[in-house]
Amino acid sequence: MLNRLFRSVRNFYVATGLALLVWMLFFDANDLVTQARNWWKLHELEKEATYYQEQISRLQVERREVLGNDRLREKFAREKYLMKKPTEDVFVIVDEQNEPIEK
Structure with a gap:
């Protein structure tokens, strides 16, 4: 009798845990698809930030060269x-x- 009670309680917790896992993976506001999409967007934005940082440093060097000399x-x-x-x-x-032709 006690063994059947433990088995039914254990089955209840397993079923509840699986239901919660399914809910979190597919139906929650932070589901798996949303997390993957956010990760990909973060990756793209980090690449853009790197590109713009390189452009800023290149322009700063160019600015220092130009502003330092009237002829330039x-x-x-x-x-x-x-x-x-x-x-x-x-x-x-x-x-x-x-x-x-010349840039």
Whole structure:
């Protein structure tokens, strides 16, 4: 009699545990699919953050070079923004895709 009681109580706890596990894996707000999606998004955002950090450091180096020298500042403005003096004409040579040859 006591053995049957323990077995039915144990079966109740096993069934309850399995039901809770199924609920948490598939129906909960933080289910397995949502967790995988969030992990993938975190991975993508970390890659983007790394890319932007590299771009920031590259631009900081470029800024230090340009702002430190008047001649480089003028060269940078001419090449990057196609600025010119009032008495000059600027010609940009492009390739077949209409992109400037020098970048």
